[in-house]
Amino acid sequence: MRRAIMAAVTSSLLDDALARYWGYTEFRPLQREAMEAILAGRDSLVVLPTGGGKSLCFQAPAVVRPGLAVVVSPLISLMKDQVDTLVGNGVPAALYNSSLTGAEKTRVAAGLREGRYRLLYVSPERLVGEGSDGFLTLLESCDVSFIAVDEAHCISQWGHDFRPEYRQLAQLRERLPGISLQAYTATATARVRRDIMAQLGLHDPVELVGGFDRPNLLYRVLPRASLKRQILDVVARHKGEAGIIYCISRREVEALAAWLTTEGTPALPYHAGLGEAERSGNQDAFLRERVDVIVATVAFGMGIDRSNVRFVVHAGSPRSIEHYQQESGRAGRDGLEAECLLIYSAADFMKWRVMLESNGELNDGNIALLRQMEQYAASVGCRHQYLAEYFGDRYTRDGCGACDFCLDELEPSPEPVLLARQILSCVARVGQRFGSTHVASVLRGHASDQVVSRGHNTLSTFGLLPEASVGEVRGYIQQLRAFDLLRTTDDMYAVLTLTPKGLALLKDETSCPDLSLARQRPPRKDATRARSRVDTESWEGVDRALFERLRAIRLETARERAVPPYVIFHDATLREMARLRPDSLDAFRAVKGVGARKADDLGERFLTAIREHAV
Ligand code: ADP
Ligand code: ZN
Numbered sequence: 249m250r251r252a253i254m255a256a257v258t259s260s261l262l263d264d265a266l267a268r269y270w271g272y273t274e275f276r277p278l279q280r281e282a283m284e285a286i287l288a289g290r291d292s293l294v295v296l297p298t299g300g301g302k303s304l305c306f307q308a309p310a311v312v313r314p315g316l317a318v319v320v321s322p323l324i325s326l327m328k329d330q331v332d333t334l335v336g337n338g339v340p341a342a343l344y345n346s347s348l349t350g351a352e353k354t355r356v357a358a359g360l361r362e363g364r365y366r367l368l369y370v371s372p373e374r375l376v377g378e379g380s381d382g383f384l385t386l387l388e389s390c391d392v393s394f395i396a397v398d399e400a401h402c403i404s405q406w407g408h409d410f411r412p413e414y415r416q417l418a419q420l421r422e423r424l425p426g427i428s429l430q431a432y433t434a435t436a437t438a439r440v441r442r443d444i445m446a447q448l449g450l451h452d453p454v455e456l457v458g459g460f461d462r463p464n465l466l467y468r469v470l471p472r473a474s475l476k477r478q479i480l481d482v483v484a485r486h487k488g489e490a491g492i493i494y495c496i497s498r499r500e501v502e503a504l505a506a507w508l509t510t511e512g513t514p515a516l517p518y519h520a521g522l523g524e525a526e527r528s529g530n531q532d533a534f535l536r537e538r539v540d541v542i543v544a545t546v547a548f549g550m551g552i553d554r555s556n557v558r559f560v561v562h563a564g565s566p567r568s569i570e571h572y573q574q575e576s577g578r579a580g581r582d583g584l585e586a587e588c589l590l591i592y593s594a595a596d597f598m599k600w601r602v603m604l605e606s607n608g609e610l611n612d613g614n615i616a617l618l619r620q621m622e623q624y625a626a627s628v629g630c631r632h633q634y635l636a637e638y639f640g641d642r643y644t645r646d647g648c649g650a651c652d653f654c655l656d657e658l659e660p661s662p663e664p665v666l667l668a669r670q671i672l673s674c675v676a677r678v679g680q681r682f683g684s685t686h687v688a689s690v691l692r693g694h695a696s697d698q699v700v701s702r703g704h705n706t707l708s709t710f711g712l713l714p715e716a717s718v719g720e721v722r723g724y725i726q727q728l729r730a731f732d733l734l735r736t737t738d739d740m741y742a743v744l745t746l747t748p749k750g751l752a753l754l755k756d757e758t759s760c761p762d763l764s765l766a767r768q769r770p771p772r773k774d775a776t777r778a779r780s781r782v783d784t785e786s787w788e789g790v791d792r793a794l795f796e797r798l799r800a801i802r803l804e805t806a807r808e809r810a811v812p813p814y815v816i817f818h819d820a821t822l823r824e825m826a827r828l829r830p831d832s833l834d835a836f837r838a839v840k841g842v843g844a845r846k847a848d849d850l851g852e853r854f855l856t857a858i859r860e861h862a863v
Contacts, residue, residue, distance in 0.1 A: 258284070258287045258312060258313075259280070259284065261312045262280065262283050262284075262287075262308055262309070262312055265308050265311045265312050266304070266308055267843075268338075268843060268844050269308075269311060269337045269338055269339055269843045269844070269845070270304065270308075270337060270841070270843050271821075271837075271839065271840060271841045271842040271843040271844075271846065271847075272304075272840060272841065273840065276296075276300060276301040276304075277296075277300075277458055277459075278294065278296060278300075278305075278456045278458050279301055279304055279305055281454070281456055282294045282305035282306075282430075282454075282456055283304075283305055283306075283308050283309045283312075285430070285454035285456075286305075286306065286309040286313070286394055286428065286430060287309055287312065287313055289428055290428060290452070290453065290454050291428050291429045291430065291450040291451050291452065291453040291454070292428075292430045292431070292450075292453050292454040292455070292456065293400070293430075293431045293441065293444060293445055293450060293453050293454075293455050293456070294430070294431065294432045294433075294456045295432075295433055295434070295441065295456065295457040295458060296432070296434065296456075296458040297434055297458060297459070297460055297461070297462055297577065298434045298462070298577040298578070298581055299462065299464075299555075299577075299580060299581040299582065299583055300434070300458055302398070302432045302434070303330060303398075305430075305432065306319065306394075306396035306430055306432070307334065307339070307367065309394075310339075310366045310367045310393075310394075311339055311366050313393055314391070314393065315390075315391045315392060315393030315394075316360070316363070316365060316366070316367070316368060316387075316390045316391060316392050316393060317366065317367045317368070317392075317393060317394055317395075317396060318367075318368050318370060318375075318387065318392055318394075318395045318396070319367055319368065319369045319370070319395075319396045319398060320370060320371070320372050320375065320395060320396065320397045320398060320414075320417065321369055321370075321371065321398045321399065322371070322372065322398070322399050322402055322411055322414075322550075323399075323550060323551055324345050324346070324347050324371065325528070325531065325532075325535070325551050326551070326553060327343045327345065327369040327371070328343060328347070329535070329811075329812060329814075329815055330369060331343045331367075331369055332811045332812075332815045333814075333815045334367060336811075336815060336816070336845070336846065336849070337843050337845055337846060338843065338844065338845030339366055339367065340364055340365045340366050340367075341365055341366060341367040341368070341369070342356045342359060342360075342365050342367075342368055342369070343356075343368070343369040343370070344356050344368060344369070344370050344374060344383070345369075345370060345371045345373075345374060346371070346373075356368075357386060360386060360387075360390050361386075361389065361390075363390070363391070370383075372411065372413040372414055372416075372417065373413055375417065375420060376413055376416035376417060376419060376420070377413060377416065384420075384423050384424075387423075387424060388423065388424065392424050392427050393427065393428075394427055394428045394429070394430055395417075395420060395424075395427055395428075395429050395430065396430045396432065397414070397417060397429065397430065397431045397432065397448065398432050399432070399433060400414075400431035400432055400433040400444045400448070401433040401434075401435055401440050401444065402414045403415060403417070403443065403444055403447045403448065404439075404440045404443035404444060404447070405443075414447070415447055417429075417447075417448060418447065418448050418449035421449070429448055429449075429450055431444050431445075431448055431450065431453075434574075434577065435570065435573065435574055437570075437639075437640075438640075441455075441457075459636070459641050460573070460635070460636055460639040460641050461632055461635070461636045461641065461643065462577065462580065463632070463648065463650060463782060464580045464583055464584060464585050464586060464650075464780075464782045464786075465576065465577075465579055465580055465586055465587075465588050465650065466585065466586070466587045466588065466650045466651065466655075466780040466782075466783070467576075467588050467590075467631035467632065467635070467650070467651045467652065468587065468588070468589045468590070468631075468651070468652040468657070469589075469590045469591075469592065469624075469625050469631070469652060470589065470590070470591050470592075470768065471591075471592065471593060471719060471722055471723040471726055471768075472563075472564075472591050472592060472593040473718070473719035473722075475563060475591060476507070478591050479493065479504070479508070479561060479563065479591075480511065482559055482561055482587065482589055483508070483513050483541065483559075485559075485587070485777060486558050486559045486587070488540065488796075489540065489556075489558035489559065490534070490537070490540045490541070490554055490556055490557045490558055490559075491540065491541050491542075491557060491558060491559040491560065491561065492541075492542050492543075492544060492549065492552060492557060492559075492560045492561070492575075492578060492579075493508075493515070493541065493542070493543045493544070493560075493561045493562075493563055494543075494544055494545070494546045494549070494560070494561065494562045494563065494564070494566070494575055495543060495544075495545060495546070495563045495564055496545070496546055496563075496564040496565075496596060496599055496600075497545065497599075498519045498520075498521045498545055500563065500564070501517045501518070501519050501543045501544060501545055502517050504543045504563065505517040505542075505543040508541060508543070513540075513541055514539050514540070514541065515539065515541035515542065515543050516530040516533060516534065516539050516541075516542055516543070517530065517542075517543050517544070518530050518531060518534075518542050518543065518544040518545075518548065518549060518552060519544060519545040519548050520545065520547070520548050528551075530542065531551050531552055534552055534554060535552070535554050535812045536806065536807075536812050536813070537554075537803055537806075537812070537813050546562070546564070546566045546567070546571065546575060549575065549578070552578070553578055553581065554581075554812070554814065555581040555582040555814045555818055555819070556581075556582055556584070556814060556818070556819040557578055557579045557580065557581065557586060558579065558580070558584075558585075558586050558587065559579060559586060559587040559588070559589065560575065560576045560578055560579040560586070560587075560588050560589070561589045561590075561591065562575070562576070562589070562590045562591060562592070563591055564591070564592065564593075564596045564599070565590065565592040565593075565596040565597065565600075565621055565622070565625060566621065567600045567604070567614070567617065567618055567621065568614075568617035568618065568620065568621050569617070569620055569621050569624055569635070569638050570617070571621075572590070572621060572624070573635065573639070576588035576590075582814075582818045582819050582820050583820055584782070584786050584819055584820055584823070585650075585779075585780055585782045585783035585786055590625060592625045592726075593722075593726070594684070594725075594726055594729060594736055594742065595742070597618055597621075597622050598736070598738065598742065600618055601615075601618070601738065604618075620638070622729065622730050623730045624638070625726070625730070626726050626727040626729070626730030626731070627730070628653065628658060628660055628727070628764040628765065628766040629653055629764075630643075630647065630648050630651055630653050630654050631648070631651035631652070631653060632645075632648035632650065632651055632654075633645075633648065649780055649781035649782075650780035650781060650782060655777075655778040655780070656769070656778070657768065657769050657777075657778065658766040658767070658768065658769065659766055659767050659768070659769045660764055660765070660766045661724075661764070661765040661766060661767070664763045664764050664765040665753070665757050665760070665763055667724065667765055668724075668728060668731075668733060668753060668760070668763060668765065669753060669754060669757065670691070670709065670712045670713065671687070671691065671721075671724055671725060671728060671734075672728070672733060672734070672746060672750050672753060672754050673709055673754060674687055674690055674691050674707070674709035674712065675687055675734065675744045675745070675746060675750075676746060676754065677690075677704075677707045677708070677709050678690060678702075678704060678707070680743065680744065680745040680746060681743055682743060682744065683736070683741060683742045683743055683744060684721075684722050684725045684736075684742070684744060685718075685722075686698060686699070686704075687721075687725065687744055688718050688721035688722055688725070689718075690704050690705075690707060690709060690710050691709060691710075691711075691712050691713045691716070691721055692711070692713055692714060692716055692717075692718070692721060693705075693710055693711025693712075693713075693714050716767075719768075720767045720768070723766075723767055723768070724765050724767070725744065727765050727766070728750070728765075731749075731760065731763060732747055732749050732750075733746070733747060733749050733750035733753055733760065733763075734746060734747065734750055735747050786820075786823065787823070788827075789827045790823050790826045790827045791826045791827070791829070791861070792826070793861070794825075794826040794829070794858065794861045795822055795823055795826040797857055797861055798822045798825055798826060798854065798857060798858075799813075799819075799822060801853065801854060801857050802816045802817055802822065805850065805853070816850070817841060817842075817846070817850075818841055820840070820841060821839060821840065821841030821842060824839050824840050824841060825839055825854065825858065829858055830855065830858065831855070831858070831859065832855075833847060833851050833852075833855070836851045836854065836855055837851070
């Protein structure tokens with residue numbers, strides 16, 4: 249009975265804190281359960297997708313329960329943003345890491361002794377390993393209530409950002425008895441999840457695993473044709489918005505960033521080969537909205553998390569669906585619509601094989617991952633469903649309203665088996681000695697010098713697909729590869745050959761019953777694209793000009809205070825303001841995402857702009 253009452257009381261404290269400090273009235277899925285686990289003194293493992301609201305899961309309980317919450321976070325730049333946001337919302341918080349000056353460290357240490365903070369952000373190196381002892385002694389005197397381990401997959405070798413120091417975090421319980429441990433991550437296969445629980449030594453943890461689907465992301469896939477044109481199209485769709493463009497190699501990153509800049513879209517490169525100063529400078533320029541587009545290598549980019557990234561383009565395929573999920577997931581963290589475009593070609597998978605080979609990582613596991621990525625790219629069906637099911641979720645929605653397939657941008661071939669057999673027999677007729685460009689020429693009836701000099705213009709397969717474009721035929725070939733009907737040789741000639749399955753289909757047309765092939769529907773005349781459901785809804789009733797005006801004021805405020813703009817307000821909050829057009833401080837306070845502190849601090853400034861903005 250007493251427990252039930254206590255639970256009800258603390259639960260309503262959470263509601264109050266959420267409204268007062270963050271200006272939110274509802275919990276996202278599993279947030280309340282995650283918070284209650286902490287309040288009950290339990291350990292927990294929380295898996296929520298990017299943008300699912302993991303930070304609040306430990307921040308709100310830290311405000312509500314007595315004692316200090318320690319947050320372990322692997323990235324110094326993100327730590328600073330989180331602390332700035334908390335302080336801006338009126339929550340006493342601090343960070344302690346190698347970026348602090350001696351004087352700052354002294355100040356934070358004094359604050360800790362006085363019990364001034366609700367949350368303390370630290371890097372793992374602070375807590376474990378050499379030189380951490382003094383710091384732990386300080387923490388021993390601080391009444392630490394729990395430790396939240398953010399990006400907990402870093403503890404696992406099976407995850408994508410292994411950090412050895414994470415391995416030692418379990419020892420903290422010896423130094424700080426009575427604390428509970430909370431782990432948070434966005435990516436966790438069952439194997440990584442088990443690893444996190446074991447390595448952190450979680451005691452009977454509350455395990456909360458949310459769905460992986462991100463309904464606000466619009467997924468598109470395009471076979472690479474004219475890459476620059478394809479990239480310019482996306483950038484034009486997102487004028488003035490933030491985007492990340494991923495390339496496979498550093499060289500491509502540099503070239504693309506320079507080229508985009510000359511085309512009138514300022515873009516900065518970001519990869520591990522840059523010097524520390526340039527890299528963090530470019531990252532900072534992106535986070536602070538001095539530049540909107542960043543070009544990065546796929547292997548890199550954990551620090552370039554800005555909450556209002558509206559598009560993520562992969563100019564080449566990543567090496568696994570896990571990587572794709574992680575990288576494309578940097579779009580739309582604020583819950584608003586965002587576009588994730590994968591532009592791929594068979595050459596990408598070849599490049600990865602070469603790279604894995606030279607790193608000694610070309611094993612069956614990685615080959616299978618690569619293959620699955622290729623299958624995703626070439627698949628003809630709902631992308632949300634594909635990704636959700638890949639990660640073990642059931643996807644029950646009928647039509648996501650946010651992928652190229654569901655938006656009817658793909659045109660499934662009415663006779664895929666016939667089409668496949670035409671292409672396969674062409675590959676056979678040219679003696680399995682040519683690549684896709686040549687095969688496409690023959691099929692399209694293009695009497696190039698190459699084709700004529702080999703006499704391939706006299707083949708029965710010459711001109712079988714006269715209407716198809718080169719890109720279209722290459723797209724089909726790619727899809728046939730993914731269905732394991734065709735293969736390309738691993739050398740630089742990328743010669744197309746038939747697989748046993750491909751040979752079987754040539755002999756017996758019923759041998760591949762679930763085959764589906766599709767081409768891109770030609771773009772509409774006005775070159776616009778369909779918008780996703782979330783896109784339409786989130787702009788409903790929003791005065792766009794006012795939204796832009798509010799963005800400008802946010803940027804101005806952010807520059808004055810030397811913080812990134814999203815630390816002031818998220819885009820979602822600005823849109824809400826531009827929708828509701830509050831005309832009093834009370835009305836301003838009622839806007840989702842405006843807490844009490846923010847309303848006092850910034851209300852007048854934003855209200856003035858709203859009033860001055862003519863209807
Ligand atoms: P994650 O760490 O899971 O990627 P964040 O903690 O950064 O996600 O949250 C993503 C966004 O969602 C942030 O802008 C945050 O303010 C917002 N958010 C979190 N919880 C809620 C909620 N209950 N209601 C509205 N917005 C929320
Ligand atoms: Zn779909």
